[in-house]
Amino acid sequence: VRPEVRFHPAALLAAVRGKWRALFDRDGLERELDEEMRFHLDMEMEKNLGAGMDPAEARRAALLAFGGVDRITEAQRDARGTRLLEDLVADVRYAARALAGTPVFVAVSVTTLATAIGTATALFTAANGFFYRALPVPGGTDLVAVFTSDYDGRSRRGASSYADILDFAKEAAPVAELAGHARVMLGVGVNDNMVLAQGSIVSPGYFRMLRVTPAMGRIPNAASPEFPAIVLSFTLWRRTFGSDATLIGRQVRVNGQSFTVVAVAPPGFRGTSREIADEFWIDGAFAPLVMPGETFMESRGARRFDVLARLRDGTPLEALNTRLGVVAFRLFQDHPQAWRDTTGHGRAVTAMRERDAHLADIPRGGVVLVVGGVMALGLGLLAIASTNLASLQLARGAARRREIATRLALGAGRGRVIRQLLAECALVVVPGTIAGVIVSIAVSALVSHYRPIPLPSIDLALDWRTLGFIAGGLLLTLLVFGLMPALQTVRSDLVSDLKGVNQTGTGGIRLGGLRGGLIIAQVALSVVFTAAAGMVAFALARDAALGRGDARNVLVAQVNFLPAAGDSQRVRALTDVLIADIAAIPGVGSVSAADFIPVRGRRRTVAAELRGAGGETRRLVLDANGVQPGYFDVVGLSILRGRDFTPGDARVVDPAVIVSRAMADALWPSGEPIGQRITVDARGRSSSAEVVGVVADPVGQGPATAESFPGVLFVPMLPGAEAELVLHVRVPEAQSATAGQVMQRLRDESLRLVSPEVMTLDRYYERVVFPQRLIANASGVLAIMQLLLAVAGLSGLVAYVTALRRREVGIRVALGASRRSVLGLVMRQGIRLTAVGGAIGLALSLLVSRVVALSLPVTMPVVFNALLVAAVIFSVTGAIAMWLPARRALDLAPAVALRTEG
Amino acid sequence: MHGWGIAQHIQQRSRDALSVGQGSVYPALLRLQNRGLIDNEWGVSENNRRARYYHINGLGRRELKAKAKDWRRYAEAVELILSAT
Numbered sequence: 001v002r003p004e005v006r007f008h009p010a011a012l013l014a015a016v017r018g019k020w021r022a023l024f025d026r027d028g029l030e031r032e033l034d035e036e037m038r039f040h041l042d043m044e045m046e047k048n049l050g051a052g053m054d055p056a057e058a059r060r061a062a063l064l065a066f067g068g069v070d071r072i073t074e075a076q077r078d079a080r081g082t083r084l085l086e087d088l089v090a091d092v093r094y095a096a097r098a099l100a101g102t103p104v105f106v107a108v109s110v111t112t113l114a115t116a117i118g119t120a121t122a123l124f125t126a127a128n129g130f131f132y133r134a135l136p137v138p139g140g141t142d143l144v145a146v147f148t149s150d151y152d153g154r155s156r157r158g159a160s161s162y163a164d165i166l167d168f169a170k171e172a173a174p175v176a177e178l179a180g181h182a183r184v185m186l187g188v189g190v191n192d193n194m195v196l197a198q199g200s201i202v203s204p205g206y207f208r209m210l211r212v213t214p215a216m217g218r219i220p221n222a223a224s225p226e227f228p229a230i231v232l233s234f235t236l237w238r239r240t241f242g243s244d245a246t247l248i249g250r251q252v253r254v255n256g257q258s259f260t261v262v263a264v265a266p267p268g269f270r271g272t273s274r275e276i277a278d279e280f281w282i283d284g285a286f287a288p289l290v291m292p293g294e295t296f297m298e299s300r301g302a303r304r305f306d307v308l309a310r311l312r313d314g315t316p317l318e319a320l321n322t323r324l325g326v327v328a329f330r331l332f333q334d335h336p337q338a339w340r341d342t343t344g345h346g347r348a349v350t351a352m353r354e355r356d357a358h359l360a361d362i363p364r365g366g367v368v369l370v371v372g373g374v375m376a377l378g379l380g381l382l383a384i385a386s387t388n389l390a391s392l393q394l395a396r397g398a399a400r401r402r403e404i405a406t407r408l409a410l411g412a413g414r415g416r417v418i419r420q421l422l423a424e425c426a427l428v429v430v431p432g433t434i435a436g437v438i439v440s441i442a443v444s445a446l447v448s449h450y451r452p453i454p455l456p457s458i459d460l461a462l463d464w465r466t467l468g469f470i471a472g473g474l475l476l477t478l479l480v481f482g483l484m485p486a487l488q489t490v491r492s493d494l495v496s497d498l499k500g501v502n503q504t505g506t507g508g509i510r511l512g513g514l515r516g517g518l519i520i521a522q523v524a525l526s527v528v529f530t531a532a533a534g535m536v537a538f539a540l541a542r543d544a545a546l547g548r549g550d551a552r553n554v555l556v557a558q559v560n561f562l563p564a565a566g567d568s569q570r571v572r573a574l575t576d577v578l579i580a581d582i583a584a585i586p587g588v589g590s591v592s593a594a595d596f597i598p599v600r601g602r603r604r605t606v607a608a609e610l611r612g613a614g615g616e617t618r619r620l621v622l623d624a625n626g627v628q629p630g631y632f633d634v635v636g637l638s639i640l641r642g643r644d645f646t647p648g649d650a651r652v653v654d655p656a657v658i659v660s661r662a663m664a665d666a667l668w669p670s671g672e673p674i675g676q677r678i679t680v681d682a683r684g685r686s687s688s689a690e691v692v693g694v695v696a697d698p699v700g701q702g703p704a705t706a707e708s709f710p711g712v713l714f715v716p717m718l719p720g721a722e723a724e725l726v727l728h729v730r731v732p733e734a735q736s737a738t739a740g741q742v743m744q745r746l747r748d749e750s751l752r753l754v755s756p757e758v759m760t761l762d763r764y765y766e767r768v769v770f771p772q773r774l775i776a777n778a779s780g781v782l783a784i785m786q787l788l789l790a791v792a793g794l795s796g797l798v799a800y801v802t803a804l805r806r807r808e809v810g811i812r813v814a815l816g817a818s819r820r821s822v823l824g825l826v827m828r829q830g831i832r833l834t835a836v837g838g839a840i841g842l843a844l845s846l847l848v849s850r851v852v853a854l855s856l857p858v859t860m861p862v863v864f865n866a867l868l869v870a871a872v873i874f875s876v877t878g879a880i881a882m883w884l885p886a887r888r889a890l891d892l893a894p895a896v897a898l899r900t901e902g
Numbered sequence: 903m904h905g906w907g908i909a910q911h912i913q914q915r916s917r918d919a920l921s922v923g924q925g926s927v928y929p930a931l932l933r934l935q936n937r938g939l940i941d942n943e944w945g946v947s948e949n950n951r952r953a954r955y956y957h958i959n960g961l962g963r964r965e966l967k968a969k970a971k972d973w974r975r976y977a978e979a980v981e982l983i984l985s986a987t
Contacts, residue, residue: 005965006937014938032954036905036928039953043906044924046949067923079929080936 022080023089033076041066087416091423099427108788109389109428110435116386117436117473122443124469132465134355136268138211139310144317145357146178146307146324149348153341156350157357159303161338162284162296164331165203168307168349171327175315179206180305181272181281186255186290187562187754188236188280194253194747195240196560196754199280200271201287201297201305207231209310210272217248217263228286230259234267236279254282255290256564256751272308292563300331300338309351317351324349386480390518393425393485418486425482433474516833522790523837523878524844527870529783531845534866535852536776542862550636551762555729555739556597557746557755565752571723574752579628581745582729587738589730592634595626595717597726597761598698599768606713609679609686610667622663622709626717632658632695634730635761642674642693649692650716655680658693663711680715689715728761787874790837791881794830799885802826823886830882838874842867904953905931931956939965 005011021029041062048058066072099106134140146168150158160168160180169178181200188197207219216237220229230252232241241247251258259282271278282290287297296302311320325348332339332346339346407417559578561571575593583591596604606624609617629645632638640661649656657680664673676691698712717725727746731738739758746755759767802809809822849863903911908931909924934940939962947953958966 005939005961008938008961010959010961011938015936018932018936033928035952036954037925039904039947039951040906040909040924042951043947043949065923066925068925072923072925072928075926075929076932079932 018080019082019085022082023085026086029080033073037066037069037072087419088423091420092427094420095424095427098424106428110432112389113386113429113432113477114435114439117433117470117477118439118443120473121437121440121466121470125440125444125466128463128465128469130274132355133463135210135272135274137272141355142310143210143354144176144309144311144320144351145354146180146309146320146349146351147357148303148328149341149350151341153343153345153347156348158347160305160307160349161300161303162201162203162287162305163298163300164303165305165307167327167331168324169203169205171323172309172320174312175319175323176309176311177205177209178307178309179203179209180307181206181278182296182304182306183273183276183278184287184291186280186282187560187750188230188232188252188254189240189750190252191750193240194750194754195236195756197236197240197279198276199282200278201284202281203284203305206281209308210269211310212265212269214263215266216245217261219263225283225285228254228257228259228289229262229283230254231263231265231281232261233265233270233277233279235277237264253751254280255562257289259286273306290563300335308354317353320351324351386477389428389477389481390485393421393481418483421486422478422482425478425486429474429477429481433470433477437470516829519790519794519830519833520837520840522786523794523834523874524841526783526786526790527838527841527874528844528848529779529786530870530873531842531866532848532852533776533779533783534869535845535849535858535862536773536779538862538865539852539858540773540776542859551765552760553731554635554761555727555731555742555758556761556764557727557729557742557758559593559725559727559746560754561723562752562754565723568718572718574749575628575725578727578745578749582727582742585738585741585745587731588742589732590630590634591727591729592630593628593717593725593727594631595725597764598623598625598712599765606715607681608713609681611677611679620709622713623711624713624715626715628717631714631728634728635698637695637698640694640696642691644693645714645716650718653687655687655689655716656692657689657716658695658714659691660695660697660711660714662697663709663713664691664694666710678713680713727755787877790874791877794834794878795881795885798827798830798882799888801829802885802888819890822890823883826886827882830878834874834878834882838871841874842871845870903957904947904955906953908956934962938962 041059044062044065045055045058048061049055053061063069135143137143145157146160147157148160148164149156159182162180162182165178165180172178179202181202183198183200185196185198187194188199189195204225207214214231215234217231219231220226232247237243237247241252247261248263250261252261253259265281271281284297291297296304309320311317328339328347328349336346341347404417408414561574565571565574579591579593582588603623604625605621608620608622610620611617627645629647629649632644637660642658645656645658657678659667659673667673667678668676673691673694677688678691679686680689695714727742729738729742739760743755743758746753746758805826809825812822812825845867846863849858849866852858905927906924909927912927913924931940931942935942935956939959940956941959942954942956944952945955
């Protein structure tokens with residue numbers, strides 16, 4: 001048929017009507033066909049009778065002329081053109097019936113798939129958003145990044161200074177809008193409700209260039225800012241200001257200065273950095289207010305701003321680059337000091353697509369590695385899930401050998417049987433995938449809405465890459481989970497399957513490498529996950545058990561001083577007043593302060609020099625902490641020798657230091673540490689310090705990796721120098737009333753400092769290990785799922801072997817075989833596969849312990865215990881899983897077993 | 903015309919040359935139907951029985967004309983080649 005006829009509306013309508021009837025009115029069609037053919041045969045018979053034939057002959061001749069009723073009926077069905085679809089419907093219907101009988105299999109499969117696909121999709125979405133997508137602002141793909149080359153002229157992608165940005169913007173104005181931002185950390189809030197938040201100082205026109213429309217309020221005209229204004233992020237507005245709809249136009253304090261809230265950014269806008277989320281934005285004109293004494297706003301040499309631009313419609317990138325080249329040359333002429341790099345040339349200013357610039361920052365191999373790693377992790381998860389399901393499917397296939405053999409014998413093509421098995425898979429895979437995608441969308445929606453962690457500006461919405469990834473995963477799952485077992489199931493010996501007998505021969509039952517491999521893989525994975533969960537749990541327990549008894553009696557409060565607190569002299573005075581005031585609160589024992597809380601994964605180090613007895617110099621890197629007098633008493637570290645710090649020790653010249661016992665033993669293995677001298681580089685100067693005391697080793701300090709030096713060096717804290725410290729308060733027991741009073745005292749100073757929270761040291765430790773705890777729990781859940789799947793696989797295997805060996809078992813029992821030998825016969829293969837898988841799993845667990853050791857102290861006993869637990873758990877459950885179906889072989893009466901032949 | 907009539911017609915007009923399997927007309931009719939080239943309706947036959955009547959429609963007529971032209975050209979070409987030998 002010619003195309004103009006085929007696509008004629010009438011033809012299309014006829015085709016649709018035909019297919020519709022074929023699918024939904026099959027009975028009607030069949031009835032009509034039947035009637036039509038009967039009419040035809042009757043007419044032909046009548047004609048033959050008229051020609052003088054007798055009735056029987058007339059009928060025979062009519063049938064002959066017609067050419068076979070069945071053949072025509074079939075041809076007619078083919079002509080409907082919906083054969084494939086009809087078969088598919090039949091397949092799906094049949095598959096649904098088959099699956100309805102095994103709800104547990106369906107539930108396990110769908111849940112496994114949904115978990116795997118959900119996790120994989122979430123991982124992929126994050127990597128995709130971070131590496132490959134434009135910033136989530138209107139027209140984000142059109143943004144370009146502008147860079148000033150670095151001081152040595154090597155890297156072209158450096159930051160720019162505020163004064164330069166204003167010049168860039170002026171020069172670029174005809175071809176592009178241009179603005180920059182620099183990250184700052186400021187105290188924001190009202191009254192005593194202050195938080196320390198990450199935000200940005202932005203140059204005029206930042207929001208207009210990004211085309212961000214605020215969720216509330218209005219961004220003031222950038223050209224002439226009249227009063228100090230702040231734009232809040234949606235999260236900050238909700239978290240700190242309780243989603244107060246009347247906030248616009250009201251005053252808040254920013255580092256102690258009064259600012260007017262003019263707008264709240266839309267929920268999806270988190271600034272223009274992909275690594276860190278911004279919580280507020282302040283126009284550069286008002287930066288000096290909140291950061292007095294900072295010179296980076298005026299100095300052309302202080303390059304702290306990242307610059308973005310949006311080309312005007314139809315302008316090529318080269319036009320912007322040309323103009324930036326001109327302005328760079330002029331700035332080099334006008335400010336040679338700030339614009340000359342170490343090679344003596346002027347710096348270059350270049351623009352490139354923002355997305356490319358972002359990728360260009362990272363070495364090519366790095367991107368491939370990270371993205372590849374994430375992809376591999378996601379696909380690996382999927383592969384594990386599919387493998388598990390494939391194994392279950394194989395077990396089902398084995399149980400249905402006779403059913404399948406019967407269908408094959410009745411004339412179904414192998415292709416047809418495979419298609420039917422695939423339909424069964426699809427019925428599990430498709431809902432599993434949909435559930436998985438829903439899970440991942442829900443998770444990413446929840447995460448973007450509630451932002452439990454400050455997520456930076458990356459686009460988490462579904463895009464074609466993510467959809468492609470999901471489709472690929474689906475295909476992979478179908479292939480592994482569906483096609484492989486299906487192929488193995490139909491590649492069977494028809495005759496013996498039909499008879500229900502399998503030649504067990506002397507060589508035993510061939511399982512097929514695929515099936516054996518799957519069970520080994522499952523056992524191994526199950527052992528690995530159990531061992532990993534065990535390792536994390538044991539390591540955490542050991543960590544918690546290590547002398548943290550005192551931690552419940554210590555309150556800690558992180559304090560950051562604001563510029564209004566004044567210079568270091570005044571900060572020091574304020575600290576003394578705070579400590580004295582808090583000590584006066586009823587119920588408080590003693591109060592002190594430290595630079596930071598040493599806890600796993602966080603450390604500060606100083607460089608030190610030690611002159612040996614022979615005059616040689618050892619250079620060392622030591623874990624260190626600055627503390628106030630009384631700190632050891634507060635946290636419960638006993639002073640073993642010498643004395644504690646006194647207020648007089650806090651001097652820059654000739655300071656006193658205290659070492660912990662492990663460090664004392666390592667530095668002066670034979671001799672008295674008190675009175676020894678060590679040169680310490682601190683705060684830009686090196687000074688010779690005298691050891692005045694030795695204290696017990698603190699617990700939970702830094703990762704004790706092989707290369708780190710043991711112990712801790714304590715130096716007197718000099719408040720004000722870093723403008724932050726942690727107050728430590730000893731209380732008889734964790735009383736929330738006391739914590740509240742401490743908090744109140746700190747809030748009284750909200751113009752001069754920010755202190756978000758007062759909590760027990762114990763709670764602080766808990767919070768620090770939260771990610772590890774999460775991993776332990778997740779690993780535990782995975783371990784249980786893996787265990788279930790492995791157990792299902794093993795028990796299916798033994799049930800299969802038992803069924804195949806019925807006859808042999810019957811003969812053996814009849815001949816007087818012992819129970820043990822019979823059990824051995826049916827369980828032998830399962831035990832062998834378990835042993836191999838278990839050994840592989842234990843070996844892999846040793847590798848996993850290295851990974852766990854990166855964030856937790858994994859000692860030999862911890863690893864050993866975890867492996868032992870995994871091995872025991874698996875042996876016990878595995879044995880039960882195999883024994884239950886194997887028992888059936890024992891209960892078999894010989895006569896029955898021997899008779900099973902039909 | 904109903905199916906049997908069409909089969910008879912083909913048989914007679916082709917002088918029995920195309921009598922292979924009268925039943926084959928039904929799948930063919932269904933295909934034409936699904937392509938929108940013919941219509942059908944149930945009616946009463948000459949011997950008072952329910953029968954399905956097929957008739958060509960406008961689209962079918964156009965297609966027939968074009969196809970017939972194609973066929974004639976093809977047959978002519980074959981004839982020319984055969985007569986040349």
